Amino acid sequence: MKMLRDKLSWWEDQYLFDNLDYIIIGGGIVGLSTAIELKSNNPKHKILIIDKQSYPVGASTRNAGFACFGSISEILDDIGKFGESICQDLIKMRYDGLSILKERVSLSNMNYKNNGGAEIFNNQEDFDHYESKIPYLNDFVADTLGIKDCFSVNSGPFGNEILNQYEGSIFPHMMMAELTKIAKHAGVLFLHGIEITKIDIPNHTIITNKGTILYPKLIVCTNGFSEDLIHNSTLSIDLKPARNQVLVTNPILNFSIGPCYHMDCGYVYFRAIDNRLLIGGGRNTDFKVEATSDLNQTNEIISYLTDIINTTIAPNCNVKIEKQWSGIMGVGSTKMPIVTQLPNDIFLAIRMGGMGVAIGSYIGRLTAKSIN
Numbered sequence: 001m002k003m004l005r006d007k008l009s010w011w012e013d014q015y016l017f018d019n020l021d022y023i024i025i026g027g028g029i030v031g032l033s034t035a036i037e038l039k040s041n042n043p044k045h046k047i048l049i050i051d052k053q054s055y056p057v058g059a060s061t062r063n064a065g066f067a068c069f070g071s072i073s074e075i076l077d078d079i080g081k082f083g084e085s086i087c088q089d090l091i092k093m094r095y096d097g098l099s100i101l102k103e104r105v106s107l108s109n110m111n112y113k114n115n116g117g118a119e120i121f122n123n124q125e126d127f128d129h130y131e132s133k134i135p136y137l138n139d140f141v142a143d144t145l146g147i148k149d150c151f152s153v154n155s156g157p158f159g160n161e162i163l164n165q166y167e168g169s170i171f172p173h174m175m176m177a178e179l180t181k182i183a184k185h186a187g188v189l190f191l192h193g194i195e196i197t198k199i200d201i202p203n204h205t206i207i208t209n210k211g212t213i214l215y216p217k218l219i220v221c222t223n224g225f226s227e228d229l230i231h232n233s234t235l236s237i238d239l240k241p242a243r244n245q246v247l248v249t250n251p252i253l254n255f256s257i258g259p260c261y262h263m264d265c266g267y268v269y270f271r272a273i274d275n276r277l278l279i280g281g282g283r284n285t286d287f288k289v290e291a292t293s294d295l296n297q298t299n300e301i302i303s304y305l306t307d308i309i310n311t312t313i314a315p316n317c318n319v320k321i322e323k324q325w326s327g328i329m330g331v332g333s334t335k336m337p338i339v340t341q342l343p344n345d346i347f348l349a350i351r352m353g354g355m356g357v358a359i360g361s362y363i364g365r366l367t368a369k370s371i372n
Contacts, residue, residue, distance in 0.1 A: 004194075004211030016189060017213075020046050022371075023206070024219045025196055025229070027051035028060030029356050030349050031221035032179040032188075033364025036104070039186040041368055047188045050208075052195040059223060059356050061173050062327030064246055064269055064280045066260050067101075067112065068167040069094035069358050071119040072130050072137055072151050074266035079140075082334060088144045090335055094355050095145050095166075097362030101175070104182065104361065110175035117167030118259040120158045120312075127160055134162065157257050158312065169260050169271055170357065199229050201344045217345040219367065224330035225293050226350045235342065238332040239351050241293040245301045246280035248273065248323040252314055266354075268305070270313060276322070277314060279305050295326050329354045337363050339370060347371055 005013050022038060024031045027049045035047045069091055070078070078087045102112065121127040134151045141150040147166060154163040184190070198207040199218070206213050220226055224241035252275060260271040270279035282301040283290035289298055302324065309319050332338075335353035342348065349367040352359055 001207060002211050004208065004213050007211055016048060016191060020048055020216055022047045022217045022219060023213070023215045024049045024221055025051075025206070026221035026223070026225075027180070027190065027192075028221065028223065029176070029179065029360030030223065030352070030363050030367070031219075032176075032183050033100075033361045034219055034221060034349060034367045035183050035188045035364075036179070036186055037365045037368035038371070039183075039188060043187065048191060049183070049188060050191045050194050050196065050213075052193065054192045059244075059327045059329050059352070059354075060360075061176050062246070062325055063172050063244075063357060064271070064278055065170050065172050065273075065357075066117070066167070066269060066271070067098055067170050067357055068117045068164070068260060068262075069098065069355070071117060071164060071262035071266055072133065072162050073119060073121075073264075074262065075137060075140075076130070076133055077265045078335065082336075084140070086334070086336060088140070090353075090355075091141065091144050093337070093362045094358035097359040098357075100361035100365060101357075105175055105178045109178045111171035112168055113170075114168045116259040117164040117262060118154060118156055118161040119164075119262045120156075120161050121263075127162075130162055131160075156259070158261075161259075161261075163259060167260060172357070175357075196229060199346065201235075201342065201346065204344055215345070217347070217371065219347045219349060219371070221349045221367075223350050223352055223356065224328040226330065226348070227293070230348075237338065237348070237350075238334070239330055239338065240291050240332065242283060242287075242329045242331045242354070243290045243292050243294065243298075243326050244281055244283055244329060244354070245297055245305065245326050246278065246324065247302065247305055247309075247321050249277045249279075249309065249314075250320045250322045251275045252277060252317050252319060255314065255317075263308075268308065270308075277309060277319065279309060279313070281305070293328050295328065297324055297326055329356070339363060339366050341370070 154161050195209040196206050230237045257272045267284040268281040282304050330351045332351050338351045
């Protein structure tokens with residue numbers, strides 16, 4: 001295949017590729033954050049972000065807009081699976097990532113609302129169980145983050161709930177637009193409409209739909225879409241795509257709920273947007289079907305989420321679904337992100353575990369430090 005540079009004008013070639021230091025694959029939260037951090041560390045670095053779309057279509061702009069680091073059942077479930085030490089690391093990464101994001105992007109420029117994150121439960125027995133764990137988990141979070149009284153019982157529109165007072169919500173596309181603006185202002189270059197099909201490690205080359213590109217140092221930030229690129233490179237990484245469905249209803253009369261809500265260890269989540277209900281998740285009803293990078297919808301999961309609306313959130317409201325979409329996350333046997341170096345100057349910053357909004361800015365900083 002012909003080199004991409006051979007197809008460009010002199011001006012395009014010089015502007016994009018001459019004296020290039022880094023190519024970043026993926027212009028989502030992690031890719032942008034990594035580029036911004038690299039530029040902050042050394043403004044002379046020449047960095048090119050390549051993305052197959054004019055804007056990211058993974059999880060960065062297709063998530064539900066939750067700025068969260070963990071509901072009580074999700075954290076306790078993770079402690080049971082991975083142990084306290086790993087969970088402390090995860091929570092700190094998420095919390096620190098949100099802090100970096102809020103320092104970088106003004107709260108108004110991503111419509112950040114500090115409205116908390118609440119969890120509701122299927123029955124009184126489940127609520128009683130998790131209520132009894134509040135003292136333990138508050139001590140755990142305080143030891144990890146230095147913040148007090150993270151979880152408390154709250155009386156909400158659905159009855160008793162357990163509130164995480166330090167969570168909130170954002171407008172994802174506003175956040176991404178601002179991060180892109182910051183990266184461009186720092187001098188980061190962008191090349192859109194280029195789909196990378198293979199990383200040719202021995203030849204220091206990436207193969208695209210427009211031609212091949214020699215890379216100086218390559219940083220892969222495509223999260224759940226990274227599996228094919230990595231497997232095509234004859235490497236096996238503990239990473240699988242995971243699709244989540246998201247639905248938005250028509251306006252609901254007098255509909256108002258304050259916090260962002262979680263159910264079922266974080267697998268279902270919902271919140272109010274403009275007098276409408278946004279609800280997403282449900283992949284735990286069929287992990288095999290949702291282990292895909294295909295951005296289509298799953299009717300069975302849509303029916304499952306719709307049933308939750310009609311039985312739990314807005315019964316007797318004659319709710320209709322006005323918009324639906326899916327987003328792709330990157331998951332594995334652990335929720336710990338992958339930040340590592342491969343042979344021939346390739347670096348991975350992937351597997352955000354469904355917490356990209358929270359953890360992405362931290363992973364960008366960690367990746368930039370590990371490369372320098």
